Amino acid sequence: MTGKSAKITQRHLDAASAVLNWYDSHRRHLPWRAGPGQPVDPYRVWLSEVMLQQTTVATVRSAFAEFTRRWPGVADLAAASRDEVMEQWAGLGYYARARNLHACAVAVVNDHGGVFPDTEDELRKLPGVGAYTAAAVAAIAFGRRAVVMDGNIERVAARWQAITTLLPAAKPEIHAEVDALTPDHRAGDFAQAMMDIGATICTPARKSKGRLSQPDCDACPLFETCMGRQGDPALLPMKKPKTPRPDRFGVAVVAEDEAGNILLERRGDKGMLGGMLVFPGSNWADGTPAQSRYPLEDNQAAKRLLEGGEAVTLNGNVEHIFSHFRVILTVIRVKPASGEGWLKVPKNELSGAALPTVMRKVARLAGLEAW
DNA sequence: GACCCGTGGCC
DNA sequence: TGGCCAAGGGT
Numbered sequence A: 001m002t003g004k005s006a007k008i009t010q011r012h013l014d015a016a017s018a019v020l021n022w023y024d025s026h027r028r029h030l031p032w033r034a035g036p037g038q039p040v041d042p043y044r045v046w047l048s049e050v051m052l053q054q055t056t057v058a059t060v061r062s063a064f065a066e067f068t069r070r071w072p073g074v075a076d077l078a079a080a081s082r083d084e085v086m087e088q089w090a091g092l093g094y095y096a097r098a099r100n101l102h103a104c105a106v107a108v109v110n111d112h113g114g115v116f117p118d119t120e121d122e123l124r125k126l127p128g129v130g131a132y133t134a135a136a137v138a139a140i141a142f143g144r145r146a147v148v149m150d151g152n153i154e155r156v157a158a159r160w161q162a163i164t165t166l167l168p169a170a171k172p173e174i175h176a177e178v179d180a181l182t183p184d185h186r187a188g189d190f191a192q193a194m195m196d197i198g199a200t201i202c203t204p205a206r207k208s209k210g211r212l213s214q215p216d217c218d219a220c221p222l223f224e225t226c227m228g229r230q231g232d233p234a235l236l237p238m239k240k241p242k243t244p245r246p247d248r249f250g251v252a253v254v255a256e257d258e259a260g261n262i263l264l265e266r267r268g269d270k271g272m273l274g275g276m277l278v279f280p281g282s283n284w285a286d287g288t289p290a291q292s293r294y295p296l297e298d299n300q301a302a303k304r305l306l307e308g309g310e311a312v313t314l315n316g317n318v319e320h321i322f323s324h325f326r327v328i329l330t331v332i333r334v335k336p337a338s339g340e341g342w343l344k345v346p347k348n349e350l351s352g353a354a355l356p357t358v359m360r361k362v363a364r365l366a367g368l369e370a371w
Numbered sequence B: 001g002a003c004c005c006g007t008g009g010c011c
Numbered sequence C: 001t002g003g004c005c006a007a008g009g010g011t
Helices: A010-026 A042-051 A057-070 A074-079 A082-089 A096-112 A120-124 A131-142 A151-160 A171-181 A187-200 A300-305 A347-352 A357-365
Strands: A247-255 A261-266 A318-321 A326-334 A343-346
Touching: A010 A171, A010 A187, A042 A057, A042 A074, A042 A096, A042 A131, A057 A082, A074 A096, A082 A096, A120 A131, A131 A187, A151 A171, A151 A187, A247 A261, A247 A300, A247 A357, A261 A347, A318 A357, A326 A357, A343 A347
Parallel strands: A247 A326
Antiparallel strands: A261 A343, A318 A326
């Protein structure tokens, strides 16, 4: 997109050239990457980029294989129901990605004749496609020159230029350097090369035995032009400290009717776990453990399940860490007098349902899943 | 800019 | 064990 570029120096040109040469012999071979001279499938590029948002390559490998086997093209994915997509996405997290993934496939079919738009601006308008994904797809799938900035490239560039400004304030400054580095041709290869370098050589610093792990600078194609090596590259990029993660407490009710169905509800589209299935339960509140108060006062429908049946509070808790808080759940098991009004899933079909991981932990504590 | 939004792996 | 991190997007 637009934005200031740093002045392009010979150092920039040398670095970009070295990166592309390195890529030709050291690129990672990943299922969603076309080989040299092989045709690129924009659907697979887009799908992999969405999956890779904040998610590791190892996790995406199997998920990508399952999705492409089930839905080989964008029209197949668009023709699926959203609930099917949510089921297939279960366990991958950030469920807005799954909602947007389906909405995006539908938009490509309905508004673009089933063909992905090939410019950054048009891609950017699709649901779930932000600055990074639009640039990546434009460059990788369509050979456009686009400035691709992700966490890896951000780190590599910040070290290469020895940028000491704190993130995220440093983003424009880093973007300007990446822009100046990005070649007119092979911008997609350049971006993927930078990500490979970030993932395998210019790795994030981790504390190990009280020291910071060091990047493998000797193996890096940017060795000669890197300014970060004049200091300690492991210290870069500098980041603003994160806000602490509070604890929340709540109750989940595992209710099984006479027919062996488990009672669930589907969350609304907005907010946490949107579109996914969850056990009835309380809200998750800051502060004190829920069992010390009146935990289901905020959910009368769930509370009603406990009336009539013998409710058992299970020993132990479910603990789960989300991006911005930790939740500790008390689990109550009950045979309700009536399951009316709840979504019913047969006990033996729970494993294929759109249950997020925290709810699978609840099911496990209640003895419902091997998992 | 700040905050919301999952999960698994690593040391 | 706890804190940090991963090919971010939406509001």
